Structure formats: structure tokens, C-alpha cells
Amino acid sequence: MRIKNINTKEWYDIPGHNQYQINYFAEVRKKLKNGKSKKMHPYVKKSKGKQCIKIDGKEEYVFTLMRITFIGTLPKGMVAYHRNGIKTDDELSNIGVITRSELSKMTSRKNGRSFIVAKLSGDGEIVEFYKSAREAGRKNHMSYQTVLNYVNGETKKIFAPDGYAYCRDKEMEIQKTIRRIELERKKECGICFIQAPSVMFEF
Template sequence: MNMEIWKKIPGLDVTYEASNTGKIQRQYRSKDKLLTGYHKRGKKVVKVKRQGKMVETSWSKLVWSAFNGPIPEGGYVRRKNCRLGYELDNLILLSNKQNGKMFGGLQKKADIVVYESDQEQRFFISARSAGRYLHLSYQTVLDTINNKIKKPIYPLRKATFEERQGIVGMVRQSRGINYIEE
């Protein structure tokens, strides 16, 4: 059976300790108090005192920094298995690029909407921007591109993979534009 090891968390005004089993406690003069934390946007966070102010900090960052030192600039601490707790063995330090490669692909990509008429072909980076331009609701645009409307008002469709690859680069170059004309 593993022994629980407590280490001081560096960089904080008050003495906080983290254990290798994922617990955090604050040391008072007469006793120690285990912190419970709370969940915010899918992460467990806790408020600790740093530079005279109470700041919200990720639970995993505190446990990692207690045993491995400060987190380098651009570093990101994640749990290897999200179903398990915040034990030291379950934490991993990633760069922002590695984190994006591992977990960013799980995010749902927004569809690029294509409006084709006899005179023009226009690309929109989102269903909302297409709806604004065509004076339709967001839901109507989504229903049209998903073929849920029998007789659509405008000929809308999703962009193909090849169209999408060319458009994404153009949108990145021209930030702030909702549609792109060819």
C-alpha cells in the first residue's frame, strides 16, 4: 500500500501542502485543514493566497508544483485519465501545443456554410454569420444544411473537405471577416 507523502506548495503566501494522493491542506498554527475545492468549467479549482490576494488556481497545478517544482511558461497540467482523481501518478505536464494535439481534436468543428446562386458563390465561417447575411435564423440555416427542410429558401450546403482546407487559411489571414468572396 502506498504511503501518503505531503510536500509544501511553493510560491504561495500561506503554507499549503499537497499530497501524492491528490489532497491539499492549509496549515494553521494549531491544526491542518483539508481543502475541498469546487468545479468550474470541468476543472477542480481552489482559492489560495498568492501575493496578498486570494486567487483561483487549478487543483492539478498545485499538486504538480508541490512535487515537481514550478510549471514552466506555456506548460499545462492535465489528468491522464479524467475518471481518476488528482493523484500525482495521474497528472502529466504538456506544452500548449501538445495539449491541443491531444485534446483539441475532440472539440466539434463549426461547419462552413456555402451559399450558391446563379450569380455568386459565398462562404460563411459559421451558421450564425450566414443567417445574419441572408436574414434567416441560425436554426433555419442549420436545418437547411442538414437537409431537414424539403423546400429551402436559399441553396445552402456544407463546404467539402477541399473547400474547407482552402477557406480556413484565407480566414486566418483576414480575421474579422464573416464571409469570403471568390
């Protein structure tokens, strides 16, 4: 870990970009000559589904800026990844480090097709279970592929055309989906529902 003790209220210089800083919540700002700062606004690149930002005239992934700032150079064979699978959630607590082979296994399990599907309301409450993605699609008037896309987080929106969210019936997947719903609610009304504590990482 490049920075051992991280304060969630502090801003940190981004290596290689002296005029820019980033914080625990993946917010980026530019330092101005008058001593003030200007907050930068990221956008989602459709081809990758990740947040991007332009600094020093170049497009950079916010995820990459978080990694080089807080984690640093990774050991050979190690990769950084989003813990909850949400590619736009670049908060430091959601960035983990794992071996490339372990990440490959996780991705393979994610792409499996035999699983129970949970249906969640806009309040994060589970309202129904289905024995397969096909059944979920059939009973909610959607295609099998549409349900899979939402279950696998391959869509920009959290809610399917019927207004509900879908995920695998696994604790980690359900919590991930609830987190996405909370992020969506935060985006809509500007309220933060999740309070992140000060953290210390060790590798």
C-alpha cells in the first residue's frame, strides 16, 4: 500500500499529475494558481463501463488514478478490481487487490447460468425469488438475456424495464445490489446513505 494511514477528509496528490488531487471517495480536483481548487466531473466510458476523467489533456480511468495514488505499483501477477463488481464505484473501500488467476475464477463463476434470481424493489427490499433467469424473464415480461444483463451488472442502470433490480440469491450479490440502489438514490437526491470510516490497509 503506497499510503498506509488514509484520512477520508484529506486530499492526496496524484502521482505524475502534480496539479491534481484525489480523495478516498474517488473525487478529483484541480489545484488552481490562486490557491483554490476546481472539482472535476467524471463521465462513464460506454465501451468499458468505467468512470473516466480528463486531466493534463489526457483521458484517465478514475479507478486507475485511485490505484496509483493509494495502492501504488502492484506486485507481478496481482491486479486491482472492484470488490462489489460495480465498475463505477471507485471508492477506495471498493478497490481490492487479487491475483490474476483468482480474478479469472471469480469472473467465471459470475458468468455461470444456473442460479436463483432475487428481485429487489427501489427500497432495497427483496420481493420475489425465481429458480432461474429464464423464469424471472418470463414472469416479468422480459427476455432471458435482459435479466442476465442486469444480474451481471452489464447495464448502466440498476433498475430493469419493470422498475425492479435483479441479482443472484447470494448474500454478497444482494448486498452489492443494495449498494447500487443506494448509490442511485444518492445520485438522484444528493444524500449520502453510507458513511465510510477511516481505514488502514496493509499488504
